Amino acid sequence: MPTKPDRPASPSAVMATEASVTSPWRLWILLVWHPALGLPMDPVAVLGLDGRPGAPVQRVVRWVPLVYEPADPWRERLGENSTLEDAERWTTQSGACSAEAVEVPDGALDLTHAADLVLDELLAELIPTLPPRDGA
Numbered sequence: 001m002p003t004k005p006d007r008p009a010s011p012s013a014v015m016a017t018e019a020s021v022t023s024p025w026r027l028w029i030l031l032v033w034h035p036a037l038g039l040p041m042d043p044v045a046v047l048g049l050d051g052r053p054g055a056p057v058q059r060v061v062r063w064v065p066l067v068y069e070p071a072d073p074w075r076e077r078l079g080e081n082s083t084l085e086d087a088e089r090w091t092t093q094s095g096a097c098s099a100e101a102v103e104v105p106d107g108a109l110d111l112t113h114a115a116d117l118v119l120d121e122l123l124a125e126l127i128p129t130l131p132p133r134d135g136a
Contacts, residue, residue: 025049026087029043029100030099032074032096035133036131040095045062048118059082062118
């Protein structure tokens with residue numbers, strides 16, 4: 001009988017896929033502090049950026065449903081002009097907010113679709129394994 005792990009898999013482990021080497025898109029899972037885990041492992045959004053000048057869609061943010069308040073720190077941090085440099089800096093910072101880089105899913109048609117695929121994976125695989133936010 002399989003046993004349930006004490007801690008859920010990290011977002012990058014859930015989203016581990018083979019990267020498309022030619023993709024100009026970059027994706028991150030935006031995380032906030034999870035009180036029950038004592039770590040920034042609570043996904044609240046997926047951020048997608050296209051680094052190409054003149055790209056039709058430069059930035060996509062897909063928010064996890066029903067986590068409006070926990071996502072406030074990221075709503076404040078994200079600006080209309082979030083850059084690849086900003087996102088890379090966020091992956092190196094520690095604290096209550098964290099950004100975890102993930103690979104572009106195979107079969108993504110555009111940046112918006114790629115972010116939607118990552119969010120779907122979070123909703124299906126990672127979020128159900130997290131303990132309740134209140135620690136109960």
